[in-house]
Amino acid sequence: MKILIPIDGSDSANRAVDQVIATASLLKDAPQVFLLNVQWNIASGNVKLFINHETINDYYREQGMAALATARKKLDAAGLAYTYHISIGTPAEAIVQYAQEQQVDQITMGAQGQNALSVLLLGSVVSKVSHLATVPVLIVK
Numbered sequence: 001m002k003i004l005i006p007i008d009g010s011d012s013a014n015r016a017v018d019q020v021i022a023t024a025s026l027l028k029d030a031p032q033v034f035l036l037n038v039q040w041n042i043a044s045g046n047v048k049l050f051i052n053h054e055t056i057n058d059y060y061r062e063q064g065m066a067a068l069a070t071a072r073k074k075l076d077a078a079g080l081a082y083t084y085h086i087s088i089g090t091p092a093e094a095i096v097q098y099a100q101e102q103q104v105d106q107i108t109m110g111a112q113g114q115n116a117l118s119v120l121l122l123g124s125v126v127s128k129v130s131h132l133a134t135v136p137v138l139i140v141k
Helices: 011-024 053-078 091-102 116-122 125-132
Strands: 002-006 032-039 082-088 106-110 137-140
Touching: 002 011, 002 091, 011 053, 011 106, 011 137, 032 053, 032 091, 053 082, 082 091, 091 125, 106 125, 125 137
Parallel strands: 002 032, 002 106, 032 082, 106 137
Antiparallel strands: none
16 A cells, blocks of 8 residues: 655654554555655745855755654654655645655645634645545544
8 A cells, every 4th residue: 555644744744654654564464554754835026036056055955854853763763664745736736646646545634724814815735635636544643
């Protein structure tokens, strides 16, 4: 089974990792785990005039690795193999695209604790992924 866990570094996302670890022993074979961190694209407009492309990519990499650190430690401690990837773009769309590219069987996500106003104005990443994904989405509280 291929499982994608989007990681933003939050406690909620790390609870999704805990859920995958806890249920891995119930599966016949160890799951193939994919960790994905999505960085918002900040390199638009005039930003590129003042900061070079390499510096921007270094920033994405540093922020992504920091967000993935706890999840990676948890999976290492549990002895579960995984791959990780840092993507740039709009989170929900990037998550669904990566899930399709890797042909995952399930997306396991932490429920995000956004306030009602931001959900109303922007929608949550979780709800957008649930709407756009073609595979089951397990939401962990």
